[in-house]
Amino acid sequence: MDTAAQLRAERLPTTIYADSEQASVAVAQQIAALVRQRAAEGRMCVLGLATGSTPTRLYEELVRLHQQEGLSFRNVISFNLDEYYPMAPDSLQSYVRFMREYLFDHLDIQPENIHIPDGTVPQEQVAEFCRRYEEQIRAAGGIDLQVLGIGRTGHIGFNEPGSGATSRTRLITLDHITRTDAASDFYGEENVPRRAITMGVGTILEARHIVLLAWGEGKAAVVKRMVEGDPTDSVPATYLQQHPHVQVVLDEAASAELTRVKTPWLVGSALNWQDAATVRKAVTWLARTLQKPILKLTDEEYNENGLSTLLAESGLAYDINIRVFRQLQRTITGWPGGKPNADDTDRPERATPFPKRVLIFSPHPDDDVISMGGTLLRLVDQGHEVHVAYQTSGNIAVFDDEAIRFAEFVADYDEAFRLDEQPAETLYRRVADFLHQKHPGQVDSEEVQRIKGLIRRGEAKSACRYAGVPAQNAHFLDLPFYETGRVRKKPIGEEDIRLTIDLLQRLQPQQIYAAGDLSDPHGTHRVCLAAIFEAIRRLQAAETVWLSDCRVWLYRGAWQEWDIDQIEMAVPLSPQELTRKRRAIFKHQSQKDRPLFPGADQREFWQRAEERNRTTARLYDQLGLPEYEAIEAFVRWKFELVPHQEPEKGNK
Structure with a gap:
């Protein structure tokens, strides 16, 4: 594009990559070059590091460069941006633990060269600790390159709105939105610390070079404010405009609101x-x-x-x-599986074959009905062979009290029917004792995880029965990447892809639906989609015959909808169908009233879904098209045109 015209809108140098994988690799190469340059000069390289889901793939690539290409970190000194306060270093949510698991334990960096704010310092000593932290940075010669992410409030580090351009390392109070965004990591907002120690904006601006990373649609709005808005302490990231050497690195989703992307x-x-x-x-x-x-x-x-x-x-x-x-x-079509004996030239889906074998992938056990419940019901009503594949157990999203209630039911049932010498009572006692003694954020025992998974599975089966999907057509993959008992998952692995390929080969569907919503708070949708894409690419590379007669449609979930100009299939819903969809969602009782991980939107999932579907219908109406009660929207993934890419490996 015209660089001069672009700069009229953008006040920070901004690079957009196709995805976070490519962006992370590019930044890792830049860091590696700096580390090697400093080593050749006989100097230490001082890196400022960030935490959170954004830099995880960057850190994985740095580890790979060390282990496979001999990149040494013996000449590296690191300073982390922040830490929750109070926070023990071995806690699941500790940034000390995060950095060790993702980076430091896999490198040859010297332990004495690692600096992370201490969440265990007595409060009366915090100010002195912060002063010494600044002194340590200066003693190291200042930060050569600072890696940043950005929060939805526009914070960098934990510099919340109100933080000035000259602020220094200090103890701060976290914004409500920041605590809400962190709620999934802590198994509930009530467990999120209210304070944190953070480098100040002024401290960050003293780094010689700054690289800010942002991925996903959820960051698009704040990225626009940072890159194109006026500097203001209400969006502390805008102060980066005062720095002479800043790079903003985005994936396509995070760039969506930039003027050159949205309205070029x-x-x-x-x-x-x-x-x-x-x-x-x-x-x-x-x-x-x-x-x-x-x-x-x-x-x-x-x-x-x-x-x-x-x-x-x-x-x-x-x-x-x-x-x-x-x-x-x-x-617009009322026949999402294709209308038989009709001219399909101008229809989103082909008329033949009819009926179709349809496979709906659902990352969590309720995404199918939340995101495309009306379309699912329509496909069943119109005679298609509908299968639903639940990719993960969803067990971390069940309240402890639900697990106790179900264990108690088993014990009471056992006693009422005198089935044995009270083994169920023993189970109930073990579960109840564990959960009553459980600390906030503690990982559930394997037994409790299994019970919570069974709760979600039972609800999914109930929703399938209501929708008319036969029991044998509900498939529970329980992908291994998810089964950690924690919000932070394992990287996608070969077993995840193999299970997906096996199901696809067994069913050989003519139509596939998958969650294309990459903004869910814990990133499970992103990893589940990567597993599907990689499975299809491998089948494609093996010249699998049935793929030539298969189409893949992407839906979005409770977090975001496709833009009107992106939609390729719009399925209108009547008031009656919207009510049926709501009832299918209600079958997921453990997610009713108050989901464990609601994200920033505190409404129930059925409320979000209905409002989103009605909003899409209103947009069609406002543009002059027919007026409907609600619309579910889809975009086709034309996999035959997509080059091979490695699936995204980071997840939180």
């Missing part, structure tokens, strides 16, 4: 107006901006809103409007 015509980008997707994006944006139906847009409105080049290349507004209107109109 406003910054003078040279666009291909022969590309139908680009035109559709521009026209739907114009209609929504002006709050007008597409067919009522005029030549003057195109010209006055930065789209004069579109008119110049593509003709009258009238013709463009009709073309885009018809594109949107063709996405």
Whole structure:
């Protein structure tokens, strides 16, 4: 694009990669080059390091470079940004433990060169500790390269809104949004520490070079404010604009709200107006901006809103409007599995074969009905052979009290029917004793994990029965990456991919649905999708015949919806179908009333889903298309056109 035009919007140098995998590898190579350069000069390399899910893949790549390519860290001194307070170093949520597990235990860095804020310092000594931390940074010669993430409040480190550009290392109180975002790590917001020790903004700005990483749609809005907004202490990350050597590194999802990505015509980008997707994006944006139906847009409105080049290349507004209107109109279908004996030229799905063998992948045991419950019901009603594959047990999202209740039921049932000499009572006692003594954030025993998994499995079976999916068509994969008992999971492994391939080969579906929502708080959706993609790519490489007659549709869950210009299949729901969908969601009783990990949105999942579906329907209506009660939206993954990529390995 026109660099000068881009800079009119962007105030920080920003690089966008296709995905976080490529971005993390690129930054790791940059760090490795700096470490080697300093070693060649006979100098120490001082790195400022961040924690959280964002840098995990970066750290994995640094470990790989050390173990496989001989990159030494003996000349590296590290300073971490922050730590919760109070926090014991061996706690599950400790950043000391995080850094050891993801990085330090796998490198040859000298232990005395590792510096992390101490969450065990007595409160009356914290100020002195922070002063000494700053002195240690200065004694090391200052930070050569500082790695940062960004929180939804715009915080860097734990510098919450209100932190000034000159703030130093100190004890701070965490913002409510930050604590909400951390709730899944601590098994509930009530367990999240209210304070933390953090480097200050001023401390960060003294680093010679700064690299800020951001992944996912959930970061897109705050990334835009940081990159394009005015410096303000309400978004501390905007103070990075004052630094001479900053890089902002994004994946495509995190860049979605940047002007050059969302509305590139406003910054003078040279666009291909022969590309139908680009035109559709521009026209739907114009209609929504002006709050007008597409067919009522005029030549003057195109010209006055930065789209004069579109008119110049593509003709009258009238013709463009009709073309885009018809594109949107063709996405709407009441036959998600394809309509038999119909001309499918302009339909999202092909008419044959009919009925189809349909496989719906559900990352957690309720994502199927939350995200596409209306479509699932429609597929069953229309006679397709519907299978649901529950990829993980979902056991960490069950309250302890639910596990006790079910163990108590087994004991009471055993006593009522006198089945044996009270083995169930023994089970109940073990479970109850463990949970009553359990500390906040402590990993459940294997027995408790199994009970919680069975609770989720029973609810999924109940929802399937309600929807008309036969019991033998509900498949529970229990992918191993998830089974840690902790929010932080293992990297995706060969067993996860093998289980996915085995199911695909056994069923050989003609239609697949998968969760394309990458904004869920714990990243499980992202890893589950990576397992599916890698399984399909391997089957494709093996020239698997049935794949040529299969289409993959991506839905989104409780966290985000597809933009209107991205939607390729829109399934309208009647008021009655929306009620049926709600009842299917209600079968997941352990997630009802108050989910254990609600994320930033405190509403119940059925409320989020209904509002999202109604909002999509309203958008279609506002653009001049038919008015529906609700719409579920899908995007097709054209896997035959996607080059091979390694699945994302980091997860939290």
